[in-house]
Amino acid sequence: MKHTNRQTSLRTLTDLYRATDRQHVVTVTFHKEEKDDHGKKTGHLIEDIRSLEIYEIRTTREGHIVIEAMDRETGEPRSIRVDRILAYTIHRTGYVLTRPEPTTYERPAPAPTTDAQALFFYELARDQDDADYRPRRRLTQTDTDLAV
Numbered sequence: 377m378k379h380t381n382r383q384t385s386l387r388t389l390t391d392l393y394r395a396t397d398r399q400h401v402v403t404v405t406f407h408k409e410e411k412d413d414h415g416k417k418t419g420h421l422i423e424d425i426r427s428l429e430i431y432e433i434r435t436t437r438e439g440h441i442v443i444e445a446m447d448r449e450t451g452e453p454r455s456i457r458v459d460r461i462l463a464y465t466i467h468r469t470g471y472v473l474t475r476p477e478p479t480t481y482e483r484p485a486p487a488p489t490t491d492a493q494a495l496f497f498y499e500l501a502r503d504q505d506d507a508d509y510r511p512r513r514r515l516t517q518t519d520t521d522l523a524v
Contacts, residue, residue: 377465385441388458389433391466392443396430401448401467403427407460423462428454429471446473 380388395402407421428445435441441458453476 377463379463380461385458388461388464389441391464392430392433392458395466396433399429399471401427401429401469401471402445403465403467404456404461405463406456407462408456421460426454426456427467428456429473429475431475433458446471446475448473 378388378391392402403425404427405423405425408424409417410420410422412418427448428443429448430443430445432444433441434444442455443458444453444455446452447454451473
């Protein structure tokens with residue numbers, strides 16, 4: 377068992393990435409937010425222990441590093457912030473759960489079949505980029521140096 381307060385976060389992330397690459401199960405002791413009877417978070421942190429099959433490590437918009445993993449007990453996906461991990465153990469047992477397929481994938485639009493359609497779609501795409509154009513300085517009607 378490795379305690380995260382005795383090592384750097386870089387070492388913790390290195391171990392978690394290595395376990396992910398080798399598909400080794402990780403048992404994690406961490407703090408999670410307590411929920412009331414209605415499922416709302418109370419803001420209190422409680423300690424929890426889970427065996428996880430990690431499939432992704434990512435960074436949130438707020439800058440927190442989060443591991444996405446399958447919980448061995450429930451078989452459901454779980455997200456855990458790395459800064460809330462207290463201790464972890466890497467086992468040599470392999471993954472047995474199937475991870476969920478990403479649901480945010482959108483199929484791309486079909487490619488144009490003719491040159492005329494390709495030119496039309498190119499012009500439409502270019503117009504969207506021009507819509508956010510902002511001049512470098514505020515223009516007034518008295519600016520005569522910009523006259524053509």
